[in-house]
Amino acid sequence: MDLELDTDQQELRDHARSFLADSCPPSLVRDLFEGRVIEGRVVEGRVVEGRGPADSGGLWSAMVELGWPALAAEVDHGGLGQGFVAEAVLASELGRVVAPGPYLATVTQFAPVLVAAGAAELLGRVSAGDLTGALALGAADASARADGDGWTLDGVKTHVLDGASAEEIAVVARLVGSRGHEGVGAFLVPRAAVAVEPLTVIDPTMPLATLRLDGVEVDGARVLLDPRDPASFDALEHVRRHATVAMALSGVATCRAIVEATVSYAKQRHQFGRPIGSFQAIKHRLADLYLAVERADALAWYAAVCLAEDDARLPVAAAMAKAALGDCQRLATRDGLQLHGGIGFTWEHDLHFLLKRATTTAFLLGGAEHHRAELARHLGLVA
Amino acid sequence: MKLRFDESVESFRAELLGWLAANRPSAEEMAADPSVSTGHAPAWARRWTRTMFDAGWLVPGWPPELGGRNATPTQTLVYLEELARARVPRTSNVQGLGIVAPSIIDYGTPEQIEQYAMAILHGEATACLGMSEPDAGSDLASLRTRAVRDGDHFVVDGQKVWTSGANYADFCFLFCRTDPDVPKHKGISILLVDMDTPGITVRPLPEIVHPDHPDLNEVFFDSVRVPADRLVGELGAGWAMANGSLAHERGMVWVSAVQGIEEALARLLDEAPATTATLPPTEQALANDRIVQVAIDATAARCLGYRAFAKLARGGTAPEQALMKLFSSEVRQRVAEVAAEVQGPDALVTGEVAFDGHQAIDEPQGTWLEQYFQSFANTISAGTSEIQRTIIAERVLGLPREPRPT
Numbered sequence: 001m002d003l004e005l006d007t008d009q010q011e012l013r014d015h016a017r018s019f020l021a022d023s024c025p026p027s028l029v030r031d032l033f034e035g036r037v038i039e040g041r042v043v044e045g046r047v048v049e050g051r052g053p054a055d056s057g058g059l060w061s062a063m064v065e066l067g068w069p070a071l072a073a074e075v076d077h078g079g080l081g082q083g084f085v086a087e088a089v090l091a092s093e094l095g096r097v098v099a100p101g102p103y104l105a106t107v108t109q110f111a112p113v114l115v116a117a118g119a120a121e122l123l124g125r126v127s128a129g130d131l132t133g134a135l136a137l138g139a140a141d142a143s144a145r146a147d148g149d150g151w152t153l154d155g156v157k158t159h160v161l162d163g164a165s166a167e168e169i170a171v172v173a174r175l176v177g178s179r180g181h182e183g184v185g186a187f188l189v190p191r192a193a194v195a196v197e198p199l200t201v202i203d204p205t206m207p208l209a210t211l212r213l214d215g216v217e218v219d220g221a222r223v224l225l226d227p228r229d230p231a232s233f234d235a236l237e238h239v240r241r242h243a244t245v246a247m248a249l250s251g252v253a254t255c256r257a258i259v260e261a262t263v264s265y266a267k268q269r270h271q272f273g274r275p276i277g278s279f280q281a282i283k284h285r286l287a288d289l290y291l292a293v294e295r296a297d298a299l300a301w302y303a304a305v306c307l308a309e310d311d312a313r314l315p316v317a318a319a320m321a322k323a324a325l326g327d328c329q330r331l332a333t334r335d336g337l338q339l340h341g342g343i344g345f346t347w348e349h350d351l352h353f354l355l356k357r358a359t360t361t362a363f364l365l366g367g368a369e370h371h372r373a374e375l376a377r378h379l380g381l382v383a
Numbered sequence: 384m385k386l387r388f389d390e391s392v393e394s395f396r397a398e399l400l401g402w403l404a405a406n407r408p409s410a411e412e413m414a415a416d417p418s419v420s421t422g423h424a425p426a427w428a429r430r431w432t433r434t435m436f437d438a439g440w441l442v443p444g445w446p447p448e449l450g451g452r453n454a455t456p457t458q459t460l461v462y463l464e465e466l467a468r469a470r471v472p473r474t475s476n477v478q479g480l481g482i483v484a485p486s487i488i489d490y491g492t493p494e495q496i497e498q499y500a501m502a503i504l505h506g507e508a509t510a511c512l513g514m515s516e517p518d519a520g521s522d523l524a525s526l527r528t529r530a531v532r533d534g535d536h537f538v539v540d541g542q543k544v545w546t547s548g549a550n551y552a553d554f555c556f557l558f559c560r561t562d563p564d565v566p567k568h569k570g571i572s573i574l575l576v577d578m579d580t581p582g583i584t585v586r587p588l589p590e591i592v593h594p595d596h597p598d599l600n601e602v603f604f605d606s607v608r609v610p611a612d613r614l615v616g617e618l619g620a621g622w623a624m625a626n627g628s629l630a631h632e633r634g635m636v637w638v639s640a641v642q643g644i645e646e647a648l649a650r651l652l653d654e655a656p657a658t659t660a661t662l663p664p665t666e667q668a669l670a671n672d673r674i675v676q677v678a679i680d681a682t683a684a685r686c687l688g689y690r691a692f693a694k695l696a697r698g699g700t701a702p703e704q705a706l707m708k709l710f711s712s713e714v715r716q717r718v719a720e721v722a723a724e725v726q727g728p729d730a731l732v733t734g735e736v737a738f739d740g741h742q743a744i745d746e747p748q749g750t751w752l753e754q755y756f757q758s759f760a761n762t763i764s765a766g767t768s769e770i771q772r773t774i775i776a777e778r779v780l781g782l783p784r785e786p787r788p789t
């Protein structure tokens with residue numbers, strides 16, 4: 001097993017890192033946290049047209065110009081065919097700098113449903129940066145009724161990432177009266193067709209919304225995964241794992257940024273005539289925190305390779321990666337804040353962007369306990 | 384990024400497995416004459432060392448004249464994995480093959496290599512490592528065992544403790560103070576001392592489990608005369624060499640540690656449904672959750688091991704190894720701890736567990752509680768977990784060193 005990036009992947013990482021250092025500075029993140037939205041922005045010396053609020057000051061437009069939405073996608077889908085590891089590299093670089101924008105929801109959550117559905121035309125639009133999407137998971141909270149050639153959807157979807165801004169929503173719903181693995185499907189619903197309630201959340205770079213589907217009519221051509229097809233359930237499980245692994249990678253990178261910020265603060269802040277980082281109580285906490293990040297990071301990349309290679313170990317690896325993100329986020333948030341002392345408690349300091357983003361990634365798509373419960377089943381501890 | 388090794392590594396693996404099947408000592412042979420200490424090599428172990436040496440399988444990364452085949456680091460990794468998986472010990476004298484022989488080869492004279500290192504590699508001698516003293520544990524550099532030059536000899540006086548295998552070893556790789564007047568790191572030298580030299584007394588220290596088969600010892604030196612040509616490397620360069628020796632030890636020890644974790648975990652997962660069957664549902668869920676947590680640790684340990692290894696293979700430095708030493712030893716401990724607690728009072732019953740010998744395989748031996756107590760061997764020896772945390776903080780994260788007394 002080789003969990004190191006190859007030279008092309010390293011190049012992609014370095015390039016993404018330097019692009020984001022310029023284009024997604026803490027000041028941009030602060031603008032979002034303080035409710036300022038910039039419609040257009042200077043990127044590499046040129047004014048880039050903004051594409052509305054979700055564009056976050058032209059950041060998404062710039063990413064589209066760099067071809068990021070196309071990078072991992074298959075060539076048949078208008079992509080560059082670099083596979084999931086490339087997507088993983090971008091998801092983690094975005095997490096490092098608390099980057100806002102549609103990448104996570106559109107590329108790592110919405111596009112995988114389109115892949116499962118074989119929706120090449122839509123994928124082509126995603127790759128070209130012409131379509132943003134969101135994924136409304138969970139089968140229990142929405143029902144589907146066959147209605148002539150089409151379907152009628154009812155229900156409430158909660159905590160949908162980019163639910164208020166994405167153009168299209170992939171809605172997972174279950175056939176009325178079905179149970180278990182049967183009767184679960186996915187439908188493509190224009191955002192305009194649902195009642196959207198944006199939520200005020202702790203991290204505005206990860207905007208969430210509640211979607212109410214009240215007798216929404218979907219025509220037959222918009223069925224992504226037919227609920228009458230028994231294969232739809234497994235296909236959606238795979239989509240969920242894809243989204244989970246990307247979220248884990250992105251969240252671990254945020255946690256690593258917390259560790260880096262805290263280590264550098266501990267070197268520079270003096271008390272009692274010495275750097276606070278020379279006190280063993282602080283050293284050992286940081287060593288344990290570093291270990292927690294390494295543990296979660298190794299598991300997240302292991303899951304990434306399992307996904308990239310379509311390996312049968314993916315279900316276990318994905319759940320372990322997300323559970324380990326939860327463990328490391330808890331420690332990084334607590335120690336990151338505690339070891340900064342009073343300055344970390346202020347709004348002025350940038351640390352809280354990282355803390356809130358890390359917490360958001362750990363809580364979405366199932367927290368540590370949820371994934372450990374799933375692992376108990378995978379490992380044969382419960383039926 | 385990939386899950387599998389390429390063809391050349393797989394064909395290396397196939398060759399090794401074929402050779403092992405034809406040449407390995409059988410489980411019965413090993414059980415009939417167990418190694419009772421890490422300094423004790425029974426007849427089969429001596430034969431096995433020689434067989435591996437002759438076939439170039441003893442230290443695959445070394446050239447054929449040293450019992451190897453110039454294997455790549457990745458091949459060596461596969462080799463260690465397969466030996467652990469087949470439950471074949473590489474040696475019963477871990478510290479001899481893993482630390483002492485490589486150190487003599489790195490720093491010794493041609494005569495020392497021939498007489499001491501090659502004797503280990505040929506299965507003709509075993510070694511012990513005399514570092515720790517009653518007042519010099521984690522603070523090894525404060526060791527006080529003295530070696531005073533007297534003509535063409537050194538005269539050694541002092542005491543070592545926790546010396547694994549000293550009760551059977553043929554010689555000791557002994558750290559002693561040759562200059563009390565310079566800063567403590569600068570006055571340490573290494574001597575090769577035959578254990579049958581007059582003036583040496585070995586007193587075994589029965590251990591926390593299996594007290595009938597002690598491996599730890601106190602070693603007393605009373606005017607022990609050691610020929611001056613047994614000095615390894617430069618006079619006063621012992622501390623620098625100690626760091627080299629420990630690097631040898633830490634490089635790939637995680638492979639067998641991780642194998643041990645996985646075997647223990649497999650046993651736990653196998654037993655758990657029956658053990659927890661009678662528990663009320665909430666308790667059962669809590670127990671399962673703890674088991675899942677160590678299962679995540681186990682997978683993480685393997686992934687981290689491969690990562691640390693990749694750094695090593697690219698010529699990386701030792702500090703990353705501190706992470707693996709810390710994590711794998713603590714995970715091994717947690718697996719046993721969780722397993723024992725899930726078992727409840729049944730864990731207290733020791734029964735009659737056969738002693739399988741010190742075979743340098745981290746396989747789960749004995750009851751869960753016995754494994755739990757035994758697991759502290761790895762969180763205490765070769766730099767305690769606390770010392771590893773300090774190493775990670777200072778050498779990996781670059782935090783300032785604590786002000787130290789000079």
Ligand SMILES: Cc1cc2nc3c(=O)[nH]c(=O)nc-3n(C[C@H](O)[C@H](O)[C@H](O)COP(=O)(O)OP(=O)(O)OC[C@H]3O[C@@H](n4cnc5c(N)ncnc54)[C@H](O)[C@@H]3O)c2cc1C
Nearest residue numbers: 512513514515520521545546547760763764765766767769
């Ligand atoms: C199974 C086993 C086999 C061994 N084999 C050998 C051998 O073959 N040869 C050999 O020479 N030695 C051997 N040792 C000795 C081993 O290297 C020492 O036990 C170890 O270095 C710790 O020293 P100590 O026991 O004196 O504990 P101490 O150093 O006294 O430590 C006691 C406690 O204090 C903590 N502590 C100490 N200093 C610090 C610090 N600066 N910061 C924070 N915490 C600190 C330690 O982590 C530990 O928890 C062996 C030990 C064991 C358990």
